[in-house]
Amino acid sequence: MPEAFTLVISAVLLAGFYAAMAYGLGLIYGVLRIVNLAHGGIIMAAAYLTWQLFDRFGIDPYLAIPIAVVVFFLIGVGLYLGLVRFLPRGPAGAVQSLLLLFGVWLVIRNIVYLLFTGNDQAIQTSYATASASILGAHFSVTRILVFLVAALALVALHLLLTRTYLGKAIRAVAQNPDSCTLTGINVERVYAFTFGLGTALAGLAGVLASTLFAFNPSFGASELLKSFVIIVLGGLGSVLGIALGACVLAFAEVFSIYLVPPYLTTAVGFVLLVVVLVLRPGGLFGQKVLR
Amino acid sequence: MTAAGVRGRIRLPPWISAKVLIGFAVAVLALWTAPLVLPLGDYTHNIIGLTFMFMAAALAWNWLGGFVGQISFGHSAMFGVGGFVAARLMLAFGLPTVLGWLAGGLVAGGYALLWGHPTLRLRGPYFSIATIGVGEATRLIATYWSDFTGGSSGLSLPLSGGPTKYQLYWYGLYLLVAAVVISYWLRRSRIGLALLAIKEDVEAAADVGVNPTRYQDFVLFLSGTMVGVCGGFYASYQAFIDPQDMFSFDRSISFILMAVIGGIGTVLGATGGAVVFVIIQEFLLANYSQLYLGLYGILLILIILFEPLGLAGLLLRLRKLTGYRPRADVGAGGPASTTADTETESVAATADRSPP
Numbered sequence: 266m267p268e269a270f271t272l273v274i275s276a277v278l279l280a281g282f283y284a285a286m287a288y289g290l291g292l293i294y295g296v297l298r299i300v301n302l303a304h305g306g307i308i309m310a311a312a313y314l315t316w317q318l319f320d321r322f323g324i325d326p327y328l329a330i331p332i333a334v335v336v337f338f339l340i341g342v343g344l345y346l347g348l349v350r351f352l353p354r355g356p357a358g359a360v361q362s363l364l365l366l367f368g369v370w371l372v373i374r375n376i377v378y379l380l381f382t383g384n385d386q387a388i389q390t391s392y393a394t395a396s397a398s399i400l401g402a403h404f405s406v407t408r409i410l411v412f413l414v415a416a417l418a419l420v421a422l423h424l425l426l427t428r429t430y431l432g433k434a435i436r437a438v439a440q441n442p443d444s445c446t447l448t449g450i451n452v453e454r455v456y457a458f459t460f461g462l463g464t465a466l467a468g469l470a471g472v473l474a475s476t477l478f479a480f481n482p483s484f485g486a487s488e489l490l491k492s493f494v495i496i497v498l499g500g501l502g503s504v505l506g507i508a509l510g511a512c513v514l515a516f517a518e519v520f521s522i523y524l525v526p527p528y529l530t531t532a533v534g535f536v537l538l539v540v541v542l543v544l545r546p547g548g549l550f551g552q553k554v555l556r
Numbered sequence: 557m558t559a560a561g562v563r564g565r566i567r568l569p570p571w572i573s574a575k576v577l578i579g580f581a582v583a584v585l586a587l588w589t590a591p592l593v594l595p596l597g598d599y600t601h602n603i604i605g606l607t608f609m610f611m612a613a614a615l616a617w618n619w620l621g622g623f624v625g626q627i628s629f630g631h632s633a634m635f636g637v638g639g640f641v642a643a644r645l646m647l648a649f650g651l652p653t654v655l656g657w658l659a660g661g662l663v664a665g666g667y668a669l670l671w672g673h674p675t676l677r678l679r680g681p682y683f684s685i686a687t688i689g690v691g692e693a694t695r696l697i698a699t700y701w702s703d704f705t706g707g708s709s710g711l712s713l714p715l716s717g718g719p720t721k722y723q724l725y726w727y728g729l730y731l732l733v734a735a736v737v738i739s740y741w742l743r744r745s746r747i748g749l750a751l752l753a754i755k756e757d758v759e760a761a762a763d764v765g766v767n768p769t770r771y772q773d774f775v776l777f778l779s780g781t782m783v784g785v786c787g788g789f790y791a792s793y794q795a796f797i798d799p800q801d802m803f804s805f806d807r808s809i810s811f812i813l814m815a816v817i818g819g820i821g822t823v824l825g826a827t828g829g830a831v832v833f834v835i836i837q838e839f840l841l842a843n844y845s846q847l848y849l850g851l852y853g854i855l856l857i858l859i860i861l862f863e864p865l866g867l868a869g870l871l872l873r874l875r876k877l878t879g880y881r882p883r884a885d886v887g888a889g890g891p892a893s894t895t896a897d898t899e900t901e902s903v904a905a906t907a908d909r910s911p912p
Contacts, residue, residue, distance in 0.1 A: 300681035300684070300685065351861055359681055360625060360627055360680070361864055363681055364627070364816060364856055365857055365861070367812075367856060368855070371849045371853030372849075372854060372857070374850075375846075375848075375849040375850025375851075375853065376850065379847075379850075486692060486805065487692065493685045497682070526700070529693075529696060531696060532692075534689070535686075535693050538689060539675060542675070542678055542682065
């Protein structure tokens, strides 16, 4: 079963990246009840930032992570304070927030297109082609590194949400913003921080994606879709839920090569989404509440 | 006049008011005769014909996005299916153009039901993101299924037999008339009330005996069929189609933009939005083609932030400035379908009533 083993490891490595990618979307939805449609655009923009840092200043993509995280945290807070804050809350705001953030996505795409043209770009690090052996099967070092970084980020996030005062405030706002104002939590500030954090995570995912894939300004649409599939699968719950959702998607995609031609792997995620939403509207694991 | 149409014994369906009917007939007649009377150039003539089609497509999107409140990012799927099925039928069996469009439209409607029936039970963002998936998956399949769509090299339509590009103007007008009539029917009949109830609160609607699944499926089928027919029209208009264009994400965006610019959930607004969209497309962006996405994005952001009802909202504001007040019964959530003046007011009332 060497081939199956290789596929399993590939799926796990992929799942790590997927989990990091999806968490930003899940966090923002869990707390603000807004689907950040600009998520894919942020991922794409972060990939371009990484590429520029690497190309112009010779900064290694993995060293660019803190820069990208800070930059996109600030962008996220800016987006919240400048735009999202003015939307009505509740069901009326849901449609408006979708369209607004969709507009933001279009603007990001256009800016990147104007700056760097629509050509495909890729980052060629010195170790891009290096591979490591796990129990006899070979895997690219980049993919292993991506997995490790993603796993670290998820653990850090889990600790932030469960062990710190700020994390407690975020979870409290997710449960009931009105009661939070009574207990003296600045809800608006928590919203701004959460939106920033979610955007920073998308930025991190973008940095990681830039080392794995070639990208162009329309990159990010399928990443958004996959992130959404994962948060639905995982039930928008804990880090664990997201990780499980990412695993389900990654395994389904990797093993679908036995069934469908490779260009249809995007469709695999979608079919999975529909099947799960129809059978278990609350997600595979747990509820749709950030606990 | 309007009150008589509602309470009196005039034998018109309750969703038609005589005033609107006469205005509509005059407008259609004017548009029908305009090319025969006015010295329009070929280019303008053709563009107006295409605009009619876009208006119809925007209205069809609006049935789902505006009346039911289910924002679809995947309507390019039906546009493409309609276009390609129509083209294939004309090529293979020499089907007359209009029959080809209708067949393409029905297949597109069926396709919409195929993915829509399971996904329409989702609400809000869940449904919207699922439609992104539908659009992308359909585009991928269409691009790689080159036996049917011609792959990246596309498909040329038969040159003879169908209406000429010049004649398509009137076909476009008929398409628009059909879309407007269906829009008013959906908005003002009992169905419109049911759709409004579903939009406001699915569970409450189900509790009072409105079957959300049936109504939503029906509206999606109608919407998909109309967009499919529009796709067929577009195929005839261009005489050449390729999947990258027909199924592109940008095409889905264009339907949304037209409706949002004009005013989501309104009838006149969505048609006006299509006009603005075509004007932007043809006259501004011909020169700045690399800016179009960003411009649309900025337009979306500005509209959502400042006037979520788009042109219709602006119009309403203007009328309020000049002393007009919407009727009290609309504001109180009364039978919105019976006030047959302009529909903007009932939509505005809906928007005002939504929870903060």
